[in-house]
Amino acid sequence: MTQxxxxxxxxxxxxxEDTVARARQLISRYPLSRSALLxxxxxxxxxxxxxxxxxxxxxxxxxDLSNAEVSAVATFYTMYKRKPCGEHLVSVCTNxxxxxxxxxxxxxxxxxxxxSEGKPLGQEETSGEPGTPGSITLEHAxxxxxxxxxxxxxVNYEFYDNQTPDKALELVTALQAGEKPAPTRGAxxxxxxxAELQLAGFxxxxxxxxxxxxxxxxTVRGARVAADNGWTAPSMSDDVAFPxxxxxx
Amino acid sequence: MVDSLTPVLTKRWLSPRSWTIKTYEQxxxxxxxxxxxxxxxxxxxxxxxDSGLRGRGGAGFxxxxxxxxxxxxxxxxxxxxxxxxxxxxxTCKDIPLMMADPHSLIEGIIITSYAIRANFAAIYVRGxxxxxxxxxxxxxKEAYAAGYLGKDILGSGFDLDVVVHAGAGAYICGExxxxxxxxxxxxGQPRLKPPFPATAGLxxxxxxxxxxxxxxxxxxxxxxxxxxxxxxxxxRSPGPKIYSLSGHVTRPGQYEAPMGTTLxxxxxxxxxxxxxxxxxxxxxxxxSTPLFTADHLDVPLDFEGAAEAGSMLGTTALQIFNETVSVxxxxxxxxxxxxxxSCGKCTPCREGTYWLVQILQRMVAGNxxxxxxxxxxxVCDNILGRSFCALxxxxxxxxxxxxxxxxxxxxxxxxxxxxVLAGAH
Numbered sequence: 001m002t003q004x005x006x007x008x009x010x011x012x013x014x015x016x017e018d019t020v021a022r023a024r025q026l027i028s029r030y031p032l033s034r035s036a037l038l039x040x041x042x043x044x045x046x047x048x049x050x051x052x053x054x055x056x057x058x059x060x061x062x063x064d065l066s067n068a069e070v071s072a073v074a075t076f077y078t079m080y081k082r083k084p085c086g087e088h089l090v091s092v093c094t095n096x097x098x099x100x101x102x103x104x105x106x107x108x109x110x111x112x113x114x115x116s117e118g119k120p121l122g123q124e125e126t127s128g129e130p131g132t133p134g135s136i137t138l139e140h141a142x143x144x145x146x147x148x149x150x151x152x153x154x155v156n157y158e159f160y161d162n163q164t165p166d167k168a169l170e171l172v173t174a175l176q177a178g179e180k181p182a183p184t185r186g187a188x189x190x191x192x193x194x195a196e197l198q199l200a201g202f203x204x205x206x207x208x209x210x211x212x213x214x215x216x217x218x219t220v221r222g223a224r225v226a227a228d229n230g231w232t233a234p235s236m237s238d239d240v241a242f243p244x245x246x247x248x249x
Numbered sequence: 250m251v252d253s254l255t256p257v258l259t260k261r262w263l264s265p266r267s268w269t270i271k272t273y274e275q276x277x278x279x280x281x282x283x284x285x286x287x288x289x290x291x292x293x294x295x296x297x298x299d300s301g302l303r304g305r306g307g308a309g310f311x312x313x314x315x316x317x318x319x320x321x322x323x324x325x326x327x328x329x330x331x332x333x334x335x336x337x338x339x340t341c342k343d344i345p346l347m348m349a350d351p352h353s354l355i356e357g358i359i360i361t362s363y364a365i366r367a368n369f370a371a372i373y374v375r376g377x378x379x380x381x382x383x384x385x386x387x388x389x390k391e392a393y394a395a396g397y398l399g400k401d402i403l404g405s406g407f408d409l410d411v412v413v414h415a416g417a418g419a420y421i422c423g424e425x426x427x428x429x430x431x432x433x434x435x436x437g438q439p440r441l442k443p444p445f446p447a448t449a450g451l452x453x454x455x456x457x458x459x460x461x462x463x464x465x466x467x468x469x470x471x472x473x474x475x476x477x478x479x480x481x482x483x484x485r486s487p488g489p490k491i492y493s494l495s496g497h498v499t500r501p502g503q504y505e506a507p508m509g510t511t512l513x514x515x516x517x518x519x520x521x522x523x524x525x526x527x528x529x530x531x532x533x534x535x536x537s538t539p540l541f542t543a544d545h546l547d548v549p550l551d552f553e554g555a556a557e558a559g560s561m562l563g564t565t566a567l568q569i570f571n572e573t574v575s576v577x578x579x580x581x582x583x584x585x586x587x588x589x590x591s592c593g594k595c596t597p598c599r600e601g602t603y604w605l606v607q608i609l610q611r612m613v614a615g616n617x618x619x620x621x622x623x624x625x626x627x628v629c630d631n632i633l634g635r636s637f638c639a640l641x642x643x644x645x646x647x648x649x650x651x652x653x654x655x656x657x658x659x660x661x662x663x664x665x666x667x668x669v670l671a672g673a674h
Binding site for chain 1 (some may be wrong): 343
């Protein structure tokens with residue numbers, strides 16, 4: 001990343017009063033202000049769809065850090081994007097287990113579909129004009145912690161479980177056409193920037209998102225088998241006492 | 250005789266809207282908190298020690314002992330940090346738990362914070378787990394509204410604030426000191442230990458870092474007592490454990506069973522190997538734990554059992570691969586992961602994983618030689634025990650165990666090239 005100029009010369013007008021108020025609110029959540037940096041970087045991504053030089057200067061200004069200190073953090077983490085993202089971010093798990101079950105084939109199929117002039121789309125590249133409807137940024141992701149539901153992919157960090165190359169292609173084609181197919185687990189799909197606002201910790205007006213499905217058949221499989229067989233943990237006695245207060249050594 | 254499955258942490262997952270405070274309170278939720286607030290904090294620590302609860306994040310450190318390391322009366326603020334940065338390949342237990350039953354974690358956090366005298370707790374959740382972050386945020390708000398969080402909780406005089414903090418995509422932040430740096434708004438790189446977090450953790454103050462499954466167990470221990478907890482599992486690894494079965498099995502999923510359950514028993518519950526294709530290799534606790542094979546079906550999966558058989562219990566992430574999967578290919582994929590996630594702080598891990606990937610890719614492409622196996626093992630030897638944190642140690646596990654059990658498969662990749670070289674001499 002190139003050396004940034006003095007903060008005063010960077011145009012921060014994209015970050016409006018609401019964003020400033022949210023940044024302040026983030027700072028107030030922590031005992032020390034710098035802890036607000038990671039959520040604040042999610043916040044600037046919700047405004048611009050990536051972490052721009054202005055986004056870095058904005059965080060630096062809010063937290064009284066240097067641009068270099070913020071840049072060092074922003075470039076360390078995979079989820080902070082350094083180029084503008086599409087309306088949607090599609091992340092395909094290609095870690096070993098998902099890959100063995102078809103994750104590599106899914107990623108290859110989507111690269112090919114989203115590519116142009118015979119060239120498959122590359123890692124973190126965008127099909128379409130970033131930010132415009134139907135534009136899609138594609139990435140292969142590391143293990144997404146849904147291995148029992150593999151192969152999985154995410155759109156804006158909502159889960160689409162038990163995928164196949166054909167199902168994934170159908171999903172992405174629908175996204176390009178402006179549709180928003182519901183995730184298997186997660187809230188109704190919005191877009192990458194809305195997701196980033198929630199990752200920054202702002203959920204106002206989206207309370208119904210909580211009701212999005214979460215428990216797949218796989219999730220509750222053991223609980224179901226236990227219920228069907230009448231298996232339980234041993235029962236607890238009533239009113240179990242605590243051990244005595246240990247003597248100070 | 251204890252049942253084959255013992256749902257404790259997973260028992261509410263079948264209930265309608267299990268993530269709401271209403272459902273939680275109907276199912277004994279927050280009863281342990283009321284009980285705990287009436288006890289002396291040291292009694293709770295002692296009870297946790299007596300229960301034998303060991304950390305569910307992979308290392309298995311005794312939880313009560315960890316709490317006991319927090320110096321009391323030191324005049325410094327204390328902190329509780331929940332490691333919810335689930336990212337170890339194969340591991341998928343904490344995210345479903347937090348989605349289905351976030352209040353069990355929050356109740357555990359309040360009790361633990363009261364025990365270690367902390368007034369601020371953070372849940373560091375993997376950023377990619379958006380739905381889980383949402384559910385936690387909703388649950389924290391419900392808990393504040395009900396008076397379980399904030400000032401003077403249930404009239405006890407105890408104050409606690411909890412923040413849900415989203416990470417940003419870095420496997421290394423699952424390492425507890427890297428997590429603390431990340432939570433402080435820095436690059437997530439591990440710290441030199443000592444000092445340990447118990448004396449200098451978050452903001453250089455005494456801090457307990459515990460895994461989600463560990464802390465969600467606490468309300469049950471408070472209600473059931475240490476003897477109840479010990480009715481499940483084995484002497485040195487007591488309690489129930491969520492085993493996550495994934496890959497080539499008929500019915501993958503989350504199965505909560507007593508510690509020490511074997512893969513043979515779990516496979517039976519999960520309908521056996523998918524399409525009847527035989528088992529070839531598996532991980533007992535994520536990709537950082539050395540591979541097992543079909544010879545290890547009867548290893549008791551607890552901390553001692555897995556270690557005695559040459560691996561580690563890790564996160565009980567049982568990734569199961571059948572005979573159709575190439576071991577060198579699987580090992581290459583995992584190594585690519587470690588190379589990507591190496592934080593770059595120490596040379597053995599940063600450089601070593603880079604070169605391991607080069608060699609493995611060459612071998613899998615059919616351009617390796619038998620001497621590459623020696624080179625791999627030599628590089629592994631320079632990473633294991635010489636890296637700054639456990640990421641490096643984990644990175645070599647698939648390679649060394651893969652070569653240990655499946656050397657022929659690595660050699661077979663090189664056959665063509667050995668012949669060419671032999672002819673050239």
